[in-house]
Amino acid sequence: MRLRLWVAAPPDTPLLTLNTARGRIHWQEWRRLTALWREAGAEAARWELEAVEGVTLPLEHRVFVEALPVQPRRPLADPGAHTPTVKAIIDGLGDAGWLKGDDPVHVQGICCWAPVHRKGRCGVVIYLTNLP
Secondary structure (H helix, E strand, O other), X not given: OEEEEEEEOOOOOOOOOHHHHOOOOOHHHHHHHHHHHHHHHHHHHHHHHHHOOOXXXXXXXXEEEEEEEEEOOOOOOOOOOOXXXXXXXXXXXXXXXXXXXXXXOOEEEEEEOOOEEOOOOOEEEEEEEEOO
16 A cells, blocks of 8 residues: 655745755754644645545554655755655654654655656655555
């Protein structure tokens, strides 16, 4: 089973990158932005909950997470650069009850695909695959 979820960027919130995580912004601003992405992940999961029929939540087995960042502008970031955004979204999925946790028992792995450009769109497509 593979679930797909679109997590739109909160208003005026950029995708977080590993470069910004290395102290390029103040820690309080980093914390604020991370919280916004976490809430966006939770909100998207709550919104999609009704569309996911036949799925028992929280997901009982381990999951593999794939993330496809969508950037509104170029140049495109390196593959994996948006890992901090994906991590915050995964925390939000836990908050919404989709995942029991984000530890290795519940999340087997995370793959961040190279971002794509879509003018005017900013967010992340999340794919969750149940593993045996």
